[in-house]
Amino acid sequence: MNIGTASELSQLPVKTIRYYEEIGLVDPGRTGNGYRDFSETDVERLKFLQRARSLGFSIEQCRELLSLYEDRNRASADVKAITRTKIQEIDRKIDELNSLKRVLTTLMEACHGDDRPECPIIDDLAGAFSGKTLKSGSDQH
C-alpha cells in the first residue's frame, strides 16, 4: 500500500513515516515507480511506534522496544526495565514542574497585578533580595 494509506492506518503523518524510514525504524519496499510499498507488517510497526511515542518513549527507547517486540524469546523483564526507567523519568519531570509551579504561584499571589510598575515577579527574577532594576542597579551599591 502507499504511504498515504499507511499514514491513515497508523495515525502517523506522512512526513513522520518518511522520517522513521530515514532513521531505520521501518523499511518498506518500493514499487516500480519508486513509491514506498507498505506491508501489513510495516503498518503494525508504525502503529507500535505511534503508540509508544504517544506514551512518551523516546525514539531510541522505541527502537529498543521494537527489537524486543520482534524478539519472540525476549524476557518481559527487559521490557519492564525500560518502562520502569521511563516512569522514573516521568516522576522526575513531574517533581520539577511542581516545584516550578510552587515558585511561580507564590510570586503570582504576591503580585498585585495592576497598573503599578512594582512587581514581585520581576523583583524575584532580578535577584529578589533587593528591589533594584537594571536601570537603577549601578547607582545603588
Add this chain to the structure above:
Amino acid sequence: MNIGTASELSQLPVKTIRYYEEIGLVDPGRTGNGYRDFSETDVERLKFLQRARSLGFSIEQCRELLSLYEDRNRASADVKAITRTKIQEIDRKIDELNSLKRVLTTLMEACHGDDRPECPIIDDLAGAFSGKTLKSGSDQH
C-alpha cells in the same frame, strides 16, 4: 569583565552567553583584542535570564520579561499575565505526565517481569486487543 567572569557571576555557561548575544539578549562591548567586555548591567541581565530560564520561561518569554524588566513604567499586570500563562502550561504538562504515568504503571503492574516472553507492555504497544506480534500477526487472523 571577560566572559569567564560573567559566566561565574551569572551561573550561565560561556557557550550559552555567546548564544544569548547571538540572539540579541545581551550586547556586551568589546575590548581592543576582540574580547567581550561585560558590564555590571550585562551581568544583571544574564542573572535575570538564568533565573527566568530555570523557572521554565522560554527564550521568547524571557525576552518579553526582560523588556518589561527594563520598562520602568510597565504594569505589573503584564508580568502577571505571562506568569499565569506559564503556570497554565505547567499544569497542562503535569496532567499529561500523570496520565502517561498511570498507563505505564498499570502496564508495569500487569507485567510479571521475568524470563518469559509474554509481556503485557509489549502487547499493549502492539495493539492490546490481541496477543499477536509482528511475526505471528499474519497467521492469526
Add this chain to the structure above:
DNA sequence: CTTGACCTTCCAGTTACTGGAGGCCCTAAC
C-alpha cells in the same frame, strides 16, 4: 620563550520532526 588558560569564530550535532520547492506519476474528465 614557552606553556597553558582563556578568548575568538565558525561549523556541526542534538531531538523529532515539519514545511516547502521542484518535479514525477497516475487517474479521470473534457
Add this chain to the structure above:
DNA sequence: GTTAGGGCCTCCAGTAACTGGAAGGTCAAG
C-alpha cells in the same frame, strides 16, 4: 490528447536552546 488534481518523490532548511569541537589569537606566569 491533454489538462487538472492529487499523491508521491527527494532534498534543503528550520524549529528550541543550546553543546561540542576545530583552528587559531591573546595574555600572564615562570
